[in-house]
Amino acid sequence: MIKQVTVTDLQRRAAEVISSLREGPIIISQRGRPAAVIVTAKAYEQMEQALAEVESKQVREIVEAGLKSYRARRTSSQTSVARRVRAARRKK
Numbered sequence: 001m002i003k004q005v006t007v008t009d010l011q012r013r014a015a016e017v018i019s020s021l022r023e024g025p026i027i028i029s030q031r032g033r034p035a036a037v038i039v040t041a042k043a044y045e046q047m048e049q050a051l052a053e054v055e056s057k058q059v060r061e062i063v064e065a066g067l068k069s070y071r072a073r074r075t076s077s078q079t080s081v082a083r084r085v086r087a088a089r090r091k092k
Contacts, residue, residue, distance in 0.1 A: 002027055007035070058088040 003020065004027040010017050017026060021040045028036040039047070062084055069075060 002037075004029055004034075006030070055089075058091070059085075062088060 002025055003023065005013075005017055007028060007030045010028055017038075020026065021038065025037050025039045025043070027034050028038060062081075066076065066081065
């Protein structure tokens with residue numbers, strides 16, 4: 001289960017909360033509701049890398065589909081391609 005602390009607890013015990021990140025992410029709650037999640041810098045970098053790989057894969061798939069259509073003499077308008085790119089970005 002993910003540990004949860006309040007904003008006030010974070011302010012009072014920041015060093016302790018940060019050191020407990022070794023156990024996993026921590027949810028910061030404000031007024032009883034989740035407001036943020038903190039993770040280690042390493043975990044954040046790994047998430048950034050994973051996101052970049054997913055985005056890269058999606059773009060690659062769109063380009064490959066476009067090349068396949070082009071080779072088959074089926075083309076798409078610039079507008080429809082732009083729509084597909086925007087839709088892929090929203091999926092993240």
